Amino acid sequence: MKRLTVCTRLAAVGLAAFIGLPLIALAAGKAGKAAEPFNGKDLAGWKTKGKKEGFWKVGTAKLDPANPSNLIVEPGGNELVNAGAHGVDLYSDFTYGDAVITLEVMVPKGSNSGIYVHGEYEIQVLDSYGKTNPGKGDMGGIYGAQAPKDPVYKKPGEWSTYEIHWQAPKFDAGGAKTANAKFLKVILNGKVIHENVEMNDKTPGGVDNKEKPKGPLMFQGNHGPVAFRNIRITPLN
Helix, strand or coil: CCCCCHHHHHHHHHHHHHCCCCHHHHHCCCCCCCECCCCCCCCCCEEECCCCCCCEEEEEEEEECCEEEEEEEEEEEEEEEECCCCCCCEEECCCECCEEEEEEEECCCCCEEEEEECCCEEEEEECCCCCCCCCCCCCCCECCCECCCCCCCCCCCCCEEEEEEEECCEECCCCCEEECEEEEEEEECCEEEEEEEEECCCCCCCCCCCCCCCECCEECCCCCCEEEEEEEEEECC
């Protein structure tokens, strides 16, 4: 592959400035192309919310045989694991607008976490195995907004799969919101549990408590042990 000349690079920068795009957009990936914000090796590209210390590690997550409420992290894997009960939330440098987010998540017995789309709208992660009438705070619930419809729950220590079709909030040139965010569809373990859920506002506990046209992906780490893998974000615009 040819190296860009200095003039070519300057031309690209000038084009970005002309059309009003931040320079990072040149490397942010095209619509329809999946991004992998977690490299499977370390925490590069991720930031902690608030305090710096935490329990996030990279490895292979397994239930602790001495205590099924805990996770142990074995070396050599490519999973993103929060192995402590009261750690810190973790969010991506990568930001996106409308997108499809796919990932796998695993929790030990009784544990609690969350997936914050755009860093501000939480889909609950919880050990809800055995629940037949789940509420807004159970696995798959949009926290405080809507309970999941007929979800399929896995046992603690088993991996669950999420597919989140997301429509970001829209803003005019002056920064006023013109359209609410919306969960177009949420699929948990192959079952559609939400469709066309409009979010009038963010949910509690996000990155900065602000709605915005582009935002990161945040994982809650201050409630309980949790593990994530195969994290992909496909921008739609």
